[in-house]
Amino acid sequence: MKKIVKSLAAAASAVLVFAGCASTGSSGSTSPQYTQKGWKSVKIHGGGMVPGLIYNTSKQGVLYARTDMGGAYRFDAASQSWIPLTDFAGVEDYGRLGIASIATDPVEPNRLVIASGTYTNDWEKGPSQMLVSEDYGNTFKRIDMYKSDGTPLKMGGNMPGRGAGERLAIDPNNNKIVYFGSFGDGLYKSEDYGHTWKEVKSFPAKGNVYDEGFSTWSHFDHYFGIMWVVFDPESGTPGNGSKNIYCGVADTKNTIYESNDAGVTWHPLEGQPKIGDFSYGKPEAQKARGEAKHKHMTGDVCSCHMYYPLKGVYSPKGELLVSYNAGFGPYSSAYWGGAIWKFNFKTREWTDISLPKHDPDPSYATTDRAVGSVAVDYQNPDVLIAVTMNEWWPDEYIYRSTDGGATWDPIWYLDGYPNRVDKYSINIKDVPWLDWGTQKTLPEENPKLGWCIADIEIDPFDSDRMMYGTGAGIYSTGNLTDWDRGKRVNFIPYAEGIEECAVLDLISPTEGAHLISGVGDIGGFVHYDLTKASPMIVNPNISGVSSLDYAAEDPYYIIRMGDGKLMISYDGGDEWNPVKNYIQGANEGWGGTAAVNADSSVIVWAPSNLVPSWTDDEGEHWNVCSGLPENCKVVSDRVNKNKFYAYGGDKKFYASTDGGKSFVMVNDRWNKSGKDSWQSDLNAVIGCEGHLWFAAGEAGLYHSEDGGITWTSISGFDDALVIGLGKAKDSSSYQVLYTNSKYKGKYGIYMSEDKGVTWTRINDDNHQYGAANTAITGDPRVYGRVYLGTNGRGIVYRDVFEN
Incomplete structure (x- = not known):
């Protein structure tokens, strides 16, 4: 009975709000732009890797975070949240959201330099950029970076080794001088605050080590290069520059270089540790040291048997x-x-202050413990904090030393396996998804201290404030020194304002939760309240939810698909159950679509690597849809339960009138543009049988009112990325259209209230959110609300008509 009531309500809603199905023109003209106030983030809180936290050491409260594909942020103490600085990056320059390094000026704290570039290979076109600011990152001058030979200099903010650093450093004795250690292309220097750059030709090494795993599957050699630059402030005087400079290099010969003449000449730092679990007599180690190019193993101990200096940190102890x-x-x-x-x-003098060793275990390569980062307390430089990187099981370790590293105290330890003693607590009540929706068996715990921890920092002005970046955000404590008094250190998630998810799909049902998301790595969320973080969707966990849909007549019936799995919810997403059987051989990676018909009696599942299949018994039996090719995008008609539509990998349109059992090709000549439809997004209109909208990349934007048999091209679209629909203005109007596309030569987020006749841009150049080309939808219950899924900036939304 409950389901019938919901169906009647949904049907009434469709008739009342979405009745405007009359035909329209396709002039594609432009209306004036709305004001730009009101873009907000749907709160997930973090959701991606934060490989760097950068404090200013001369002005209290100046703190930045760098993410691998979500941009740079500045911490705002008043709101206790992070302010995004790089949302100006759009589709054409999305690489600005990959942050390779940040330097905050120790002399003039308002000055800031950001090395921005996501990929060192051809995934990102053109040169990377230095972003140079004189107002704490409120505005930037963008400097294209080129190598000495005139070719683009690339940076790898989302590449292997992205936690190393910091590659950027500003001379504390002459802040006009800035150095940057590149990814295999040498050392670069600026003498004008970062506005112009030249390669330091005298620097003797570019780094001969590249990543074996990335090279194998991408056929590109990604070099780790010069990973950090550190100045000795005592080696110079204000205004005259520092004489002694140090650089860490990923190289099999020497890994740390020194200059004693302000960068004019360089030499290997004397006495530097030649360390690793190896004997120099081993033939493979000797061979690695003689290689011009060294392929560093990523899944096992490398033949070089070396430890590399990932982080270099200055201590005020000299x-x-x-x-x-x-x-x-x-x-x-x-x-x-x-x-x-x-x-x-x-x-x-060099001193070994390594962490305590692992217990001997034949499955370990060594008993030495690898380090992600070490930090120093500027108020008491004998106090150090260090963190492991990827112990994985049962948890990471944070260590504290109060004697300069002579001894270390772990933040937890085993007290008779499997029991553990924790000297800390983690309160995730405001970010409940951080427990991954599961309970662990000791000695594991949920939430974990973290993983992929590449940076840990102590506030240089507050010995109690410590924070570190994880693969899912930031943790922070404000009572660090209680550790020394035998009290627990209390951690909380500290990424408020940082939204870093890669969003794969979005739906906004006509009833229930306003937004349900499918995201990469952490599955997805059901948002009743857009301002609060939600628990992760589980039962079971799907790491990447590629497709979502709901039944038009019963919007509480929802399906989600990803990782070769398909789940059903009968209550709007609160509880989930897997279908009775999965499709054998379905791609377990990201990709594919799934659709449920209007009355929830049929599901069509289209894995990216198979011909779609249908089921009318929730997966007990799957039957191949006749007439379709592989790699289809499928949608259901939002009115007629018997109709499904598909866009095939062969770039033809198909339609079914028998509940998905069979499809016929209805149009193979829709594309008159002569351009490729590499990007495609297909959506059906609520309340209008047969009405479809199709974003076809450079081939443009199209509309059909007869189930795909005929298509009308909407003029003006140079690159149509995604298309979504929201609540109509009134009961006689058509659903509002939303798209993130290149329209009349300009990428932007556009809306149309008249079936595509006129279009209004609803964002500006400061709010573009990178390559947001996977999902967009309006809210069918809130007129003027649009949700946009991004690739690294989470979900942003706007109420266009909000005062």
Whole structure:
């Protein structure tokens, strides 16, 4: 009975709100732009890797975070949240959201330099950029970066080794001087605050180590290069520059170089540790040291048997602290080995201050413990904090030293397996998804301390404030020194304002939750309240939900698909159950679509690698849809339960009138543009049988009113990425259309209230959100509300008519 009531309500809603199905023209003209206030993030809270946290050491409260594909952020103490700085990046320059390094000026704290570039290969076109600001990142001058030979200089904010750093450094004795360690293309220097750059030709090494795993599957050699630059402030005087400069390099010969003449000449730093779990007599290690190019193994201990200096940190005690690791992260194992050493600038002495070793285990490559990062307390430089990178099981370790690294105290330990003693607590009540919706068996716990921890920092002005970045956001504590008094350190999620998910699909049902999302890596969420983080959708977990749909007559009946699995919810997404059987051989990666018909009696599942199949018994039996090719996008008619539509991998349109059992090709000549439809997004209109909208990439935007038999091209679209529909203005109007596309030569987010006759841009150049080309939808219950899924900036939304 409950289901019937919902169906009647949904049907009434469709008739009342979405009755405007009359034909329309296709002039594609432009209306004035709305004001730009009101873009907000749907709160997930983090959701991706934060490989760098950068404090200003001369002005309290100046703090930045870099993410691997979600841009750069500045912390706002008043609101205790992070402010995005790089949302100006759009479809054409989405690479600005991959942040390779950040430097905040120790002399003029308002100055900021950001190295922005997501990929070092051809996934990102053109050169990477330096973003140079004089107002804490409120505005930037964007500097294209080129190598000495005039070819584009690329940066790898989302590449292997992205947690190393910091590659950017500003001279504390002459802040006009800025250095940047590149990804295999040498050392670069600016003498004008970062506005112009030249390669330091005298620097003797570019780094001969590249990532084996990435090279194998992408056929591109990604070099880790020069991973950090550190100045010795005591080696110079204000205004005259620092004489002593240090660089860490991923190289099998020497890994740390020094200059004693302000960068004019360079030499290997004397006495530097030649460390690793190896004997120099091993033939493979000797061979690696003689290689011009060294392919570094990523799934096992490498033949070089070396530890590389991933992080270099200045200590106000007059020391260089170096974190070593056999891998480069973000996924390499702590069990491959690592170390921590410190170098005293005055005495020129090296001291081994490595973390306590693992217990001997034949499955480990070594008992040495790999390090993600080490931090120093500026108020008391004998206090150090260090964190492992990817212990994976049962958890990461954070260590604290109060004697300069002579001894280390772990934040948890085993007290008779499997029991553990925790010297900390984590409160995730405001970000409930961080428990992954599961309970762990000791010695594991949920939530974990983290994973992929590449940076940990102590506030230089507050010994109690510590934070670190994880693969899912940031944790912070405000009572760190209680550790020394035998009290628990209390952690909370600290990524408010940082939204970093890669969004794969969005739906906004006509009843129930306003928004349900499918995202990469962490599955997806049901949002009743857009301002609160939700629990993760589970039972079971799907790491990447590629497709969502709801039944038009029963919007509480929802399906979600991903990882080769398909789930059903009968209550709007609160509880989920897997279908009785999955399709054998369905692609377990991201991709594919699934659709449910209007009365929820039939589901069609289209894996990206198979011909679609249909079921009328919720997966007990799957039957191949006759007449369709592989790699289809499927949608259901929002009125007629017997109709489904598909766009095939062969770039033809198909339709079914028998509930998905069989399809016939209805149009193979729709594309008159002569351009490729590499991008495609197909949607059906609520309340209008046979009405379809199709975003076809460079081939343009199209509309059909007869189930795909004929298509009308909407003029003006140079690159139609996604198309979505929302609540109509009134009962006689058509659903409002939303798209993120290139329209009349300009990428933007556009809306149309008259079936595509006129279009209004509803964002500006400061709010573009990168390559947002996977999902967009209006809200069928809120006139003027649009949700946009991004690739690294989570979900943004706007109420266009909000005062």
